[in-house]
Amino acid sequence: MTEALVAVAVYGVPAVLILAPMVTFLLYSFWSVQDGRLSRELTLVNYATFLSNPSYRSVFLGTLQLTATVAAIGLVLGYVIAYLIWRVRSSLRYFLLLFSVIPLSMSYIVKIYAMRSILGYNGFLNSALLAAGLISEPSKLFLFNQTSVMITMAVIYLPYAILPIFLSLERIPLSLIAASADLGARPGQTFRRVVLPMSLPGSIVGALFVMVIALGDFLTPQMVGGNQGFTFGRAIWSQFGMAFNWPFGTALAVVLLLASLAIMAVAGAISSRARVR
Amino acid sequence: MTRFERLTLTLLWAVAGLAFVAMYGPALLVVTLSFFRIDRQRVDWSSFSFDAYAGLAGNHDIVAALTNTLIVGFSAVTCALLIAVGLAFYMHVESRRGQRFVEFMIFLPFILPAIITGVSLLIAFREAGIERGLLTVIVGHIVIIIAIIYRMVMTRLESLERSQLEASLDLGATKMQTFRYVVVPQLASAMVTSALLAFTLSFDETLVTFFLVGGEMTLPIRLWAMVRVGFTPEINALVAVVLLMTTCLATVGALSLKRLVRIPVHG
Numbered sequence: 001m002t003e004a005l006v007a008v009a010v011y012g013v014p015a016v017l018i019l020a021p022m023v024t025f026l027l028y029s030f031w032s033v034q035d036g037r038l039s040r041e042l043t044l045v046n047y048a049t050f051l052s053n054p055s056y057r058s059v060f061l062g063t064l065q066l067t068a069t070v071a072a073i074g075l076v077l078g079y080v081i082a083y084l085i086w087r088v089r090s091s092l093r094y095f096l097l098l099f100s101v102i103p104l105s106m107s108y109i110v111k112i113y114a115m116r117s118i119l120g121y122n123g124f125l126n127s128a129l130l131a132a133g134l135i136s137e138p139s140k141l142f143l144f145n146q147t148s149v150m151i152t153m154a155v156i157y158l159p160y161a162i163l164p165i166f167l168s169l170e171r172i173p174l175s176l177i178a179a180s181a182d183l184g185a186r187p188g189q190t191f192r193r194v195v196l197p198m199s200l201p202g203s204i205v206g207a208l209f210v211m212v213i214a215l216g217d218f219l220t221p222q223m224v225g226g227n228q229g230f231t232f233g234r235a236i237w238s239q240f241g242m243a244f245n246w247p248f249g250t251a252l253a254v255v256l257l258l259a260s261l262a263i264m265a266v267a268g269a270i271s272s273r274a275r276v277r
Numbered sequence: 278m279t280r281f282e283r284l285t286l287t288l289l290w291a292v293a294g295l296a297f298v299a300m301y302g303p304a305l306l307v308v309t310l311s312f313f314r315i316d317r318q319r320v321d322w323s324s325f326s327f328d329a330y331a332g333l334a335g336n337h338d339i340v341a342a343l344t345n346t347l348i349v350g351f352s353a354v355t356c357a358l359l360i361a362v363g364l365a366f367y368m369h370v371e372s373r374r375g376q377r378f379v380e381f382m383i384f385l386p387f388i389l390p391a392i393i394t395g396v397s398l399l400i401a402f403r404e405a406g407i408e409r410g411l412l413t414v415i416v417g418h419i420v421i422i423i424a425i426i427y428r429m430v431m432t433r434l435e436s437l438e439r440s441q442l443e444a445s446l447d448l449g450a451t452k453m454q455t456f457r458y459v460v461v462p463q464l465a466s467a468m469v470t471s472a473l474l475a476f477t478l479s480f481d482e483t484l485v486t487f488f489l490v491g492g493e494m495t496l497p498i499r500l501w502a503m504v505r506v507g508f509t510p511e512i513n514a515l516v517a518v519v520l521l522m523t524t525c526l527a528t529v530g531a532l533s534l535k536r537l538v539r540i541p542v543h544g
Binding site for chain 2: 002003006007009010011013014015017018019020021022024025028077080081083084098099100101102103104105106107108109110111113114115116117118124155158159186187188209212213215216217218219223233236237240246249250253256257260264
């Protein structure tokens with residue numbers, strides 16, 4: 001009897017809290033708003049609007065490009081940092097690792113606010129450039145455009161990339177590196193022929209993870225993007241705020257979901273291929 | 278090491294140093310500014326004071342938002358802990374139907390962009406006729422943090438000797454008794470650590486909360502409402518306090534994680 005109750009609770013809680021909302025979510029994207037009221041008849045009108053409207057399409061593609069850039073920056077900078085920490089063999093190592101993940105716990109709003117105060121017209125970056133004599137008046141280049149969104153996201157999401165990259169470096173058996181050195185390879189050669197090929201798949205998976213997180217961000221572009229820094233996440237959010245067309249917003253979110261699943265499928269393929277070799 | 282390799286390493290350290298400046302600099306700058314008055318966009322460096330901090334304690338909106346955040350955090354972590362530990366033990370004690378699928382479900386909100394979890398819960402609550410408020414925020418946070426608690430508890434469970442469970446069951450203990458007297462005591466450290474990390478996540482959760490909060494305010498939402506207006510020393514002071522709290526939380530969490538990992542696996 002209690003066994004049965006426990007089973008109901010164990011399967012019921014995830015079903016009610018996660019599965020049911022997900023199913024409702026998918027269903028909702030096939031409903032529509034007519035004359036300001038929700039119509040529960042199934043229709044493809046939301047998806048048709050998305051596909052036929054060039055501005056939504058270009059925002060979607062632009063956001064994919066933006067987040068891919070953020071992921072690429074995360075991969076390169078994250079790899080440099082993770083590799084350097086990985087090379088440290090003293091107790092400093094754990095401290096450095098902690099130091100690189102602490103920004104994860106810093107308040108998200110605080111981080112984007114701080115970035116805006118640095119990139120802004122009267123911000124720190126402009127003041128520094130002015131003081132250095134590199135520019136004669138404050139530049140508007142750094143705020144309220146796609147570049148400022150990209151820079152801010154790259155800074156905020158970098159710590160998410162460092163940890164998985166470090167872990168994929170950790171998985172390399174040290175005996176392989178010793179063997180490479182014994183066989184006469186110089187450190188640079190060992191890196192190119194052993195360390196990099198073995199850690200790259202896991203690192204790319206980490207970067208793709210960053211891309212998925214960045215894809216759904218709607219507050220960073222709102223804070224530092226202004227009118228030009230419009231992203232797909234903002235397009236979804238606006239349907240639930242001012243525009244108030246929930247079914248259309250949901251359909252856009254389903255498109256985002258499909259994009260995320262596609263990215264994760266790529267990540268899965270990369271890591272399973274790496275395991276086979 | 279050749280000179281070229283040494284040069285490369287130095288260069289890499291310089292790049293890493295710049296990245297660290299970019300990660301920490303903005304926050305440190307804001308904290309610094311919280312001690313000074315800003316007059317017509319210019320910082321008055323002679324005006325060092327704690328005035329902005331004193332103003333915070335008297336700000337009822339901020340205190341109320343902080344209270345809400347703590348309520349949400351404690352409730353969500355407690356519920357998620359109960360669900361996740363129960364689920365992990367249920368799945369571990371004998372092989373169960375649909376374990377893969379249930380785990381996939383649990384991890385989904387953790388790996389998908391937050392906006393999708395937010396939208397799906399918002400719609401589900403709307404269809405179920407549940408008004409938005411702190412309760413819906415708590416549910417949203419449970420959904421997000423359940424994965425991290427489940428994963429850590431499961432890892433610990435898998436490191437326990439199976440024979441302990443079998444011995445307990447052979448000696449006539451029920452599954453409940455085995456759970457209570459054999460498993461839970463050994464899970465304590467994993468539970469504490471995962472609860473700390475989960476609380477840190479909940480404390481800072483913004484993207485899902487935005488969809489579920491309705492007219493209520495949690496600290497990140499209040500902060501967002503404030504920073505949209507502009508920069509004041511008071512905001513900077515609040516930011517400094519929030520940073521201090523989250524960093525302490527995370528550091529304690531990380532240190533207990535380190536302790537947890539160090540515990541030798543029995544057997």
